[in-house]
Amino acid sequence: MPTSRGKTNPFPQTLTAAWMKTHPENYVSYMIGQTVDQYCDEHIMPMDGEIDHLGLSALKDVILSPASLALEVTYLDRSAGEEVNLHRFDPISGYTASTVRLLYRPFVSSPAVSHAHR
Numbered sequence: 001m002p003t004s005r006g007k008t009n010p011f012p013q014t015l016t017a018a019w020m021k022t023h024p025e026n027y028v029s030y031m032i033g034q035t036v037d038q039y040c041d042e043h044i045m046p047m048d049g050e051i052d053h054l055g056l057s058a059l060k061d062v063i064l065s066p067a068s069l070a071l072e073v074t075y076l077d078r079s080a081g082e083e084v085n086l087h088r089f090d091p092i093s094g095y096t097a098s099t100v101r102l103l104y105r106p107f108v109s110s111p112a113v114s115h116a117h118r
Contacts, residue, residue: 010047015056017044019062030054050106053087060089068097076105096109 016041020027024036031039031054044055051059060071068091075085090096 010045010049012059013047016040016059016064020044020058023061024077027054055103057089061092064089064100065091065093068093068095070099072099072101074101076103087088 020040021036027039028036032044039054043049043052044058056071056073059097064071070091073089074088075087077085079085
């Protein structure tokens with residue numbers, strides 16, 4: 001029986017890339033030396049990558065903003081100190097009906113970190 005383990009749904013990437021390509025004026029100024037198509041091919045569409053700030057902003061624009069939802073991302077990035085980094089993305093309209101909160105911890109493939117978590 002086929003299993004879906006390890007499979008990723010490309011819908012969020014496809015939706016984000018389509019949005020960025022149809023609204024390039026909102027994103028192109030953040031893409032130094034790249035076109036929107038190049039950026040999407042290298043940063044949005046790969047299935048094994050992590051989303052960056054610009055991609056997350058576009059995903060918020062296409063999914064959450066039409067519903068007047070804000071996005072708060074709490075980064076657990078192993079920075080010094082006891083405070084977490086919080087980034088807020090407000091809807092394009094400026095009106096916020098509610099907020100979606102995500103917790104993000106970047107993947108670290110350093111051998112020193114890998115051994116510490118075994």
